[in-house]
Each structure stands twice: as structure tokens, then as C-alpha cells.
Amino acid sequence: MNYFITGATGFIGSQLLQRLAKRPGEIYILTYDKISEDRLEALLEKHHLPKNKFHCIKGSITEPNLGISAEDTKNLTGKIDQFFHLAAIYDLTASEEDMMRANIEGTEHTLRFAERINAGCFHYFSSIAVAGQYRGWFREDMLNEATGLEHAYFSTKHNAEKLVQETATIPWRAYRPGIVIGDSKTGEADRVDGPYYFFKIIQKLRRALPEWAPLLGLEGGRLNLVPVDYVADAIDHISHKPELDNQCFHIVDPDPYRSGEVINLFAEAGHAPRMAMRLDMRVFRMIPSHFWSQLGQVPALKRFIDAISKEMDMPQDALGYFNYPTQFDCSNTLNALSDSNICCPRLADYADKIWDFWERNLDPELHVEKTLQGCVNDKVVVITGASSGIGYTTALKLAKTKARLVLIARDLDRLQQTRNEIERLGGHASIYQCDLSQDEPSQAVIKQIKHDHGKVDILINNAGRSIRRSVEKATDRLHDYERTMQINYFGSLRMILGNLPEMIEAGEGHIINISSIAVLTNQPLFSAYAASKSALDTFTRTASTELGGQGIDFTTINMPLVETRMISDHYREAEGGIPLLTPEEAADLIIKAIIEKPKRIATKLGLLGAFIHGVYPKLGELLMATGYNPEHGKHDGDNAEPKQPSADVVAINSIMREIHM
Ligand code: NAP
Numbered sequence: 001m002n003y004f005i006t007g008a009t010g011f012i013g014s015q016l017l018q019r020l021a022k023r024p025g026e027i028y029i030l031t032y033d034k035i036s037e038d039r040l041e042a043l044l045e046k047h048h049l050p051k052n053k054f055h056c057i058k059g060s061i062t063e064p065n066l067g068i069s070a071e072d073t074k075n076l077t078g079k080i081d082q083f084f085h086l087a088a089i090y091d092l093t094a095s096e097e098d099m100m101r102a103n104i105e106g107t108e109h110t111l112r113f114a115e116r117i118n119a120g121c122f123h124y125f126s127s128i129a130v131a132g133q134y135r136g137w138f139r140e141d142m143l144n145e146a147t148g149l150e151h152a153y154f155s156t157k158h159n160a161e162k163l164v165q166e167t168a169t170i171p172w173r174a175y176r177p178g179i180v181i182g183d184s185k186t187g188e189a190d191r192v193d194g195p196y197y198f199f200k201i202i203q204k205l206r207r208a209l210p211e212w213a214p215l216l217g218l219e220g221g222r223l224n225l226v227p228v229d230y231v232a233d234a235i236d237h238i239s240h241k242p243e244l245d246n247q248c249f250h251i252v253d254p255d256p257y258r259s260g261e262v263i264n265l266f267a268e269a270g271h272a273p274r275m276a277m278r279l280d281m282r283v284f285r286m287i288p289s290h291f292w293s294q295l296g297q298v299p300a301l302k303r304f305i306d307a308i309s310k311e312m313d314m315p316q317d318a319l320g321y322f323n324y325p326t327q328f329d330c331s332n333t334l335n336a337l338s339d340s341n342i343c344c345p346r347l348a349d350y351a352d353k354i355w356d357f358w359e360r361n362l363d364p365e366l367h368v369e370k371t372l373q374g375c376v377n378d379k380v381v382v383i384t385g386a387s388s389g390i391g392y393t394t395a396l397k398l399a400k401t402k403a404r405l406v407l408i409a410r411d412l413d414r415l416q417q418t419r420n421e422i423e424r425l426g427g428h429a430s431i432y433q434c435d436l437s438q439d440e441p442s443q444a445v446i447k448q449i450k451h452d453h454g455k456v457d458i459l460i461n462n463a464g465r466s467i468r469r470s471v472e473k474a475t476d477r478l479h480d481y482e483r484t485m486q487i488n489y490f491g492s493l494r495m496i497l498g499n500l501p502e503m504i505e506a507g508e509g510h511i512i513n514i515s516s517i518a519v520l521t522n523q524p525l526f527s528a529y530a531a532s533k534s535a536l537d538t539f540t541r542t543a544s545t546e547l548g549g550q551g552i553d554f555t556t557i558n559m560p561l562v563e564t565r566m567i568s569d570h571y572r573e574a575e576g577g578i579p580l581l582t583p584e585e586a587a588d589l590i591i592k593a594i595i596e597k598p599k600r601i602a603t604k605l606g607l608l609g610a611f612i613h614g615v616y617p618k619l620g621e622l623l624m625a626t627g628y629n630p631e632h633g634k635h636d637g638d639n640a641e642p643k644q645p646s647a648d649v650v651a652i653n654s655i656m657r658e659i660h661m
Helices: 013-020 034-046 072-076 096-116 154-167 198-207 226-241 259-269 281-286 289-295 299-311 316-323 333-336 347-362 371-377 389-396 413-426 440-454 478-506 527-550 585-595 604-615 617-627 647-658
Strands: 003-006 028-033 054-058 082-085 121-125 136-138 172-177 179-181 215-220 225-227 247-252 276-280 326-328 382-383 403-408 429-433 458-461 509-515 552-559 601-603
Touching: 013 226, 013 333, 034 082, 054 072, 082 096, 082 179, 096 121, 096 154, 121 154, 121 226, 136 154, 154 172, 172 226, 179 226, 198 347, 225 347, 226 247, 226 458, 226 601, 247 333, 259 276, 259 333, 259 347, 316 617, 333 604, 347 478, 371 389, 371 585, 382 389, 382 440, 389 403, 389 585, 403 413, 403 440, 413 429, 429 440, 440 478, 458 478, 478 509, 478 527, 478 552, 509 585, 527 552, 552 585
Parallel strands: 003 028, 003 082, 028 054, 082 121, 121 172, 136 326, 172 247, 179 225, 215 276, 382 403, 382 458, 403 429, 458 509, 509 552, 552 601
Antiparallel strands: none
């Protein structure tokens, strides 16, 4: 038995090839250029397939007669028993024109060629997309009943299969796989589609929250996922069975999960929190569809959807996957497979393989410019408060890059020591002595830096001070509140406002503000400090809304407690108190901010704190009041010896330690 295959090096094609290679007969493969020949060569080598069995036939589905030479056409005539047509575009982001050319014209050219060489059977690789947005059960003998075919992805696959069914003059079989995902044994896949679009969200949740945090989510329609190895096994088997011509086969999961369940399975595989409660999106079905389409045209909503899909690396059309309205009957396929042991594996049994392969090989982040060097090369990076603690450590981390470091603080001796250390590591830094809580010297230093270095590219507002005192003990100390505001809020604001005009003019600039976890957790005893950092966070959120479109990025880091001079008087981890980051770990968060430019970096503890205060404020207060008992440790200005923490303080703090990062 001889075979002809289009699209042999694709995702499903390469799996089918491995199965056909085990059968007797020759295999002819359509290759359109040197690249596709090389890809085939690599595939044969990777899977140790016998090269003498495979023959390249030069041509392309975009040309009549596939552009195959007269000689090849003559040689192939009457020789091909099974003609597999897989070449197509299944990409939601492809243009309508490209999809038309590949899916409809390509299928027509291929079918006519198969007829011309009098192939035994034309095996057409269709898709469940032929059903469009059909509501309810779609059977294998249905096609014209499809509805909601507006998107080219649906309509081109639909019309291509229709063309095969209605015009083929040789026997045909059509296979409609569900949403094809990676191999159930290895997770291997070569593209991101279907559920993979949700992986980024799952990954972000994992980074933000502890695995056990229960989430509120959505439940949608059934998401019919099939692993590529099942698709290849099933089609290989069915295509070789007699008396099944001129029929369709749904190569789908007979018992698919709902989209919310699918996300939960992948969240479990990725050790991310799961949606404990899910609101069924079918409740929105009573709303007429024209309402949704009009709503989708509202500019503000469009911008919002744009932003979400950009943030998640997800084409907007992929959001439609969530509430897929169609279910697929596959009785014909199950009958055809009943004499084999081929069956669709349960997603719950292989979701971990799919996740693992994606995270190691397909995560778009892997391809982004990740090196710090690339991000700061020749850039003017200003770090305020670089004479000690987090600022000092960050400056040293940047010493080995080619950043043009500009360091500001009040203590000139320590600044000089920082510069010496940077030079010892091979870097270079300019230092400026300035009290940023004072307006006049701040304006002077901003001017001087512009004169010496030109525009600032990255501004790290790190200089700050903290005051630990209960409100009760501060009733006669308004100056506590004024002092923290002067440096934490106004000091940062001076630097931002002073450098913004040049950033706006250049259309780029990154401002990183070192805020505090105290803003998210309402930490007792830090009312002056947290309020000043909150002011900066709020300014940043507003400014970011105004300036985001002008190339200015803002990142707020809600830094957890770090073992530096600032807090040395307040806490000691060894005392059984709350867990602390090292300055190196804190500086790594700033490096992450420089590379990834996220809106916010916060630890799981901080986000959980914000969540609890938002949803259960009373519980938040109780936890904080217990974990940060004012009697524990010494107060600012107190001479009392630190007291041993009580059992409940130790218990709560040990829970926090687990979710500290
Ligand atoms: P640190 O070791 O005390 O460093 C503070 C830095 O700010 C020093 O370089 C200090 O230098 C500078 N600074 C203070 N007042 C200044 C002023 N008026 N003008 C110019 N520079 C001034 O503290 P850190 O822990 O590294 O804190 C760095 C930042 O992280 C602060 O914004 C802090 O609020 C924030 N943060 C810290 C923690 C923590 O647990 N450590 C937690 C959350 C957030 P000079 O004394 O030489 O001026």
C-alpha cells in the first residue's frame, strides 16, 4: 500500500508519519521548499524512520495540480492507495486571506490532484471547527446544520470539508479532531492553541498566590481536548479499515471536561491555586447575542479586552474557547475503533505532562530577552538610597552590567564606599549626595544629573525611612507622619516629576517604586510609614493610567520585610518573629522588575493579605493584631528588652513563613 501526504511535518502529520512508516509500502511527501525538506529530514532522523521508504515530491497546495511536475504526476498515477491531506492553517491569529488560500483553495487543488492520479481514498483532515458555534450535539453525519461560522477559522474549515463531501469523485473520509494538544505520554507539542492560552494566567496565579488559596472563577462549556497521539492512532486505524468510505469521524474526547474543570486540572498540574467556586457562564446565554456584539464595540471595553489579551499573550478569539457551545457525538468513530484498544486518555491522567512540556519548551516568556545585561546596556539607571541596604545591594548587582549607574543618598562616605565596591566589580557609577526629603537640594541634584548624563532611563525610587510606633503613642507626634511623607512620598515624587518631561519626550522610561508589604497587609505600628507608601502607590496607579500609552512604565514593588539597617531595630527573625528577606533576595525582585516591567511585584503573603483585607476585613485585622503583637519586640524609643513571642504569634508567623515569597 502506498501513501501520499500533505502537511506531513506538522503537529499531527509527524505523528501519523511514524505510524505509517511501520506499515508496508512507499510514502510520498509533498515538500514545498528546502526548509520543508530539511524539516522532514530532521523528523526522520529524530524518530529513526527508514529514509528509503520516504520520497519528497516538490509542490505546494497553493498551486493548481499542486505545482507537481508532469513527470511526478505520471509516476504517481494509479500508484497511491491512501491520500492524506493535512496541510492547512489552524491558527486563530492568521489572516482571513491566508486561511482561505490554504484551507479552501489548498483543499480544492489537493482533491483535484488526488482525483487526477486516481488515488484510492482521499483522507481529509477536517476539524470540529466545521460546526462553528452550533449549540447542542453535533453528529458525524451533520455539516450543513452548522451555525455561527462568522470567524474565518470556522468558515474556511467548514467550506473546505463541504467541498470534499460534495465534489469528490473518488472515495473520501473526513476526520474532525477536537482541540489537539500535546502527546499524552510526553506532553510534546509544537504549538500553543486552545487551553494553552490559559496557561499564562495559571502561571501568574501560581506566582501570586499559594497553591491552597481557593479562587472564585467561571465555568463554561465543554472543551473538547484530544492528545495528538490519540488522534494519530485513531486515524491510522480507521483509514485502514474497509467499507468506511464517504463518512466523517469525530476524533474527540467522548466525555470532555467543562472549561473550568480543564483549567483546574492544569492548575493542579502547575501547582497553582484552583477555582473552588465557579459561576456557570451559561447563565449569560439568556442575553441576546447582539447585545454582546454591541458591547464588544464599546471603545473602553475593547481597550480592556485588548489589554487582557496582550497581558496574557492570548489572541482575543481564544476567549471564545471558554464557553464553547457545541458537544460532539462520536458514535461512528467509537464503532470504527471497537476492534482495537485505541481510546482517548482522560485529561486528568496526562495534564501534568502537557503542563510540564509547555513550561519547559513553549512558554512565550522563554523567548523574551531575559538577560539583565540586554535590558540595562548603556542605560542611565538612577538608584536613590544606594548607600545601604536594598539600594546598595541592587547597585552591586548592576555593577557587572554596562548600565550607567547614578547613585543618590545623604551619607557621602557610604556612597563612596558603594562606588569603590562597584568599581572593584568592574562597573562604573556616579554618586550624588543629596537629602531627597528637601525640595531645593533635590531640584538641584535632578538638574545636575540631567546635565551630566542626559535623560534617565530607569529610575529606582528606593530611598526611604520607616517609623514603628503605635498610633496611640503617636498622638503628639504629627512630625512622624510628616517625616515619612517627606522622603517616602514627596522624595520619590520629586524624582518622578523632575524626570518625567524627558521620558515623555523620548516616549520611554521605567519608574520602579519600592513600596512596602505594609500597604497590602495594614501592618499595625506602621501607620505613618504605610500611609506614605500608600500615597506613592496611589499616585503611581493614577500616573500609570495616564502615561501608559506614552511609553512610560511604572512598577510598584510591595517589598516584604528585608533584613537591613532600616528594620534592625524593629524585628529579628531569630526572635521567633516574622520571616525576613535577605537584601540579595530583595535586590533580585528589583532586577526582575527591570527585566519584566510588571505593574506590581508582591509576594504571596502580601497578595493574600490584600485579599483577606478586601474580602474579610475583620479576619484581616484579627490576624494582623495577633501576628504583629505590639508587645512583641521593642518599640521605637523604648528601652525595654524584647519580649518572647507568644505561642499564637509563633503559630501565625510560621504559616506566613511558608507563603513568604
Ligand atoms: P536602609 O538600609 O535604611 O536604606 C535606606 C536608604 O535610603 C539609605 O541608602 C539611605 O541613605 C537612603 N535615604 C534615607 N533617607 C534619605 C534621604 N532623606 N535622602 C536621601 N537618601 C535617603 O533601608 P532599606 O531596607 O534598604 O530600604 C530601602 C527601601 O525599601 C525603602 O524605601 C524602604 O521603605 C523599602 N522597604 C524596606 C523594607 C525592609 O524590610 N527593609 C520593607 C519594605 C520596603 P542615607 O542615610 O545615606 O541618606
